[in-house]
């Protein structure tokens with residue numbers, strides 16, 4: 001816990017008002033706990049002198065924050081217009097079939113969380129899929145099974161290899 005406390009204090013030092021550090025503080029808390037659990041939110045709220053409700057309200061605005069527990073790997077499919085026009089819905093459906101869940105959801109073995117997200121900023125290279133925060137472009141339905149196989153075989157830190 002001291003790590004998280006120190007990380008948040010280091011972020012606070014960069015801003016004239018401690019509340020300005022809310023996004024990096026939430027980020028550190030999520031990395032520490034794996035998701036923004038009530039305990040994680042409480043740690044951020046206390047450090048920034050904000051209410052937990054305020055922290056949840058801010059976090060809920062951004063796709064990058066998890067307000068529910070996630071699996072060891074997180075796969076996010078952009079389904080905004082540019083990606084939808086080049087087949088992101090088919091990609092998402094293939095993931096749902098492969099993992100046996102509807103997005104947002106986590107496979108029964110707890111390994112892979114599937115989420116539908118807003119624009120990932122790679123509109124010219126769609127469909128874009130984020131795999132543990134690493135973007136994959138021009139993703140096709142036939143890429144789904146090999147990716148899931150690789151993720152099932154790897155631990156969270158190995159998926160970027």
Ligand code: FES
Nearest residue numbers: 078083120122123
């Ligand atoms: S619409 Fe998918 S990355 Fe922008």
